[in-house]
Amino acid sequence: MAKHHFQTEVNRLLDILIYSLYSHREIFLRELVSNASDALDKLKILTLTDDAYKGLDFAPRIDISFDKDKALLTVSDTGIGMNDEDLVEHLGTIAKSGTREFLSRLSGDEKKDSELIGQFGVGFYSAFMVADRVEVISKKAGEEQAWRWVSDGKGEYEIDKAKREGHGTSIVLHLKEDAKEFASEWRIREIVKRYSNHIAFPIYLSYEDDKGNKKEEQVNSAQALWRRSKSELEHKDYVEFYKNISGDDEEPLFYLHIKAEGTMEYSSLLFVPRRAPFDMFSADYRPGIRLYVKRVFITEDDKELLPQYLRFLRGIIDSEDLPLNVSREMLQEHRILANIRNATVKRFLQECQRVAKEEPEKYLEFIRQYNKPLKEGLYSDFAHKDLLVDLVRFKSTSAAGYTSLAEYVERINNKEQKAIYYISGGDEAVLRNAPVLEAYKKKNVEVLIMDDEIDELIVPLIGKYKDYELKAVNTSKAEDEFINDEEKKKKAEEGKTVAEKIKKILGDEVKDVIASVRLEDSPACIVLDEFTPSLKMQELLKAMGQDALSDIKPILEINTEHPVIKRIEQADDELAKDMAHILLDQAILLAGQKPKDSVGFAKRLAKIMEKI
Numbered sequence: 001m002a003k004h005h006f007q008t009e010v011n012r013l014l015d016i017l018i019y020s021l022y023s024h025r026e027i028f029l030r031e032l033v034s035n036a037s038d039a040l041d042k043l044k045i046l047t048l049t050d051d052a053y054k055g056l057d058f059a060p061r062i063d064i065s066f067d068k069d070k071a072l073l074t075v076s077d078t079g080i081g082m083n084d085e086d087l088v089e090h091l092g093t094i095a096k097s098g099t100r101e102f103l104s105r106l107s108g109d110e111k112k113d114s115e116l117i118g119q120f121g122v123g124f125y126s127a128f129m130v131a132d133r134v135e136v137i138s139k140k141a142g143e144e145q146a147w148r149w150v151s152d153g154k155g156e157y158e159i160d161k162a163k164r165e166g167h168g169t170s171i172v173l174h175l176k177e178d179a180k181e182f183a184s185e186w187r188i189r190e191i192v193k194r195y196s197n198h199i200a201f202p203i204y205l206s207y208e209d210d211k212g213n214k215k216e217e218q219v220n221s222a223q224a225l226w227r228r229s230k231s232e233l234e235h236k237d238y239v240e241f242y243k244n245i246s247g248d249d250e251e252p253l254f255y256l257h258i259k260a261e262g263t264m265e266y267s268s269l270l271f272v273p274r275r276a277p278f279d280m281f282s283a284d285y286r287p288g289i290r291l292y293v294k295r296v297f298i299t300e301d302d303k304e305l306l307p308q309y310l311r312f313l314r315g316i317i318d319s320e321d322l323p324l325n326v327s328r329e330m331l332q333e334h335r336i337l338a339n340i341r342n343a344t345v346k347r348f349l350q351e352c353q354r355v356a357k358e359e360p361e362k363y364l365e366f367i368r369q370y371n372k373p374l375k376e377g378l379y380s381d382f383a384h385k386d387l388l389v390d391l392v393r394f395k396s397t398s399a400a401g402y403t404s405l406a407e408y409v410e411r412i413n414n415k416e417q418k419a420i421y422y423i424s425g426g427d428e429a430v431l432r433n434a435p436v437l438e439a440y441k442k443k444n445v446e447v448l449i450m451d452d453e454i455d456e457l458i459v460p461l462i463g464k465y466k467d468y469e470l471k472a473v474n475t476s477k478a479e480d481e482f483i484n485d486e487e488k489k490k491k492a493e494e495g496k497t498v499a500e501k502i503k504k505i506l507g508d509e510v511k512d513v514i515a516s517v518r519l520e521d522s523p524a525c526i527v528l529d530e531f532t533p534s535l536k537m538q539e540l541l542k543a544m545g546q547d548a549l550s551d552i553k554p555i556l557e558i559n560t561e562h563p564v565i566k567r568i569e570q571a572d573d574e575l576a577k578d579m580a581h582i583l584l585d586q587a588i589l590l591a592g593q594k595p596k597d598s599v600g601f602a603k604r605l606a607k608i609m610e611k612i
């Protein structure tokens, strides 16, 4: 008998599962059934594609049995099975980074943590929530020797030779005193119905009826839900299926069931989780789409099944036209799959459009979770640009919450307005209080608040929306279209002397100082050349090592009507120097950035305060 120690992380996981999480214990059965189903899938594809397995006697099924008196519960499958090496590798260590992530995200709140189990699929180990001893008897398909793995979940496990009729795996749970309720026909029926009804293989339950007769009955519907016609299916069927494949305890926000017939024959079933998956913004996120070919499971970790920006979707794609033995490497280049992918994306984005129109509240929830990935789509999925442009949302000075570009255009009530105005390059609060907005506010012109980092990247890609160009208000070029040239000239003329005075003082620190036609209450603001990235973007680019950017200098726009500017105009050289520097620094601060020389800024401020 060979003794082994669990990897440290397994021990931690087991401790948590055994001692902390009680509220959702019943999901252990879902996890074991799902593993059994995976094992059947793996063998099924081998029997269809690999000559070595073609002659194998394969009757795929999952069996659940229990013994009330001995407090035993067994889940068996006729799947691929495991040999001794597999047992060590799969049931003694944690190979998936997801599980490590799970451990690091535990909050101590039992309900939340137990929901995480589903999301991360810590799978097999959840058996220890209800059992104080677990035996795994397994025989790998194509091998002679069977093996037995046994553990009480306390640091060690043993592996030994064993006997088993056919290939597959049996998991025997020695139920804890307080978990004996699970050795019950009705409890098992109920849990299987709730979580595993649509597992594609039959699940049989063995039990004794009232008269003590042994019975065996299939307890799940075992149909590929996505192949059934939409009219046959109810909302609850979809919800159950979603919970099953995603491990999410909440209902999906919405879903889409596509059944395409004709030149391309496929079914897709896509679910939008109510809350964004925890790893949505991590590079090694777990993809949520399973690929089937003629109802045979092929893969679930291919990141190319849908474009990356739709990585939050959960669901399946089942093709009738792909060959069963399609290799993973080939998948990405497969024309049929590319067509399915394209059609599916289009249908999904159209569905989003429908939700936006018909169920605005739901769409708002969707946007709260997925606005950013959709914006990524604008950046990466040119083919669906037109749909995506209408789906993304922005904050605005004129509407609470989020607004679409279409809504903005509808609100334009001034014939002279030729552009959609926006301000970008900082936090929402900074942008909303930006001095350049003053004139727009006064004239009732709406400005979009683009506070997502990605906004700056996508605006140039949108370019124009319905003949309206997107224009940043914090660039020197975005002079207000509502102020005529005469007025501009007059202002520039009036402000010339003081602008030159300030420019002389600031020298190299600014590109230019100009009299503003847009400022109302503030003395000055920073603007940039039309094609210069915002200060915020510059900061980001610099952090990424783009040094050339350090030469970009801001343009200082001054409000010549403002008392501060008038004071500078009249001040002696020394006072004017301090005031001009402070003027620039406070404009930089208002743009959400730090002054270049914060010590100098503080000293000058103190010096001036002394004089008051």
Ligand SMILES: Nc1ncnc2c1ncn2[C@@H]1O[C@H](COP(=O)(O)OP(=O)(O)OP(=O)(O)O)[C@@H](O)[C@H]1O
Pocket: 031, 035, 036, 038, 039, 077, 079, 080, 081, 082, 090, 091, 120, 121, 122, 123, 124, 125, 168, 169
């Ligand atoms: N019934 C089984 N038959 C064959 N292999 C199994 C069985 N149960 C578990 N395994 C093996 O043990 C591994 C670990 O299982 P576990 O449930 O912990 O995670 P997982 O199934 O890989 O992940 P997830 O639960 O997220 O799908 C599986 O990947 C599989 O290789």
